[in-house]
Amino acid sequence: MLQMIGFALAATFAGVVVAQQTARPQPADAKAAIPALRYHSAFQDYRPHVEPQIAPWREVNEEMARLGGHAGHMPQAARQEKSAPKPPAHSGHGGHK
Secondary structure, three states, X not given: OHHHHHXXXXXXXXXXXXXXXXXXXXXXXXXXXXXXXXXXXXXXXXXXXXXXXXOOHHHHHHHHHHHOOHHHHOOHHHHHHHHOOOOOOOOOOOOOO
């Protein structure tokens, strides 16, 4: 069993050693091959700012009036709940005079 563990470790380290042995060019060698450099501009995907189209204010106000104002954005049921009168709050201090 110990031999199998030793063999597995040796095989693992052999793979690591082979992966580490890549031919690197010497920095002092003027004739060493170097990878080609590619230029990538930081502005390649740049899109200039464009002002959004602004709707005429009269049309926007007329649309809001047609919808019923700000409350027109709420569902009908929610508007009815908010408009229902609330019962008077019980203060709990009726015995004080």
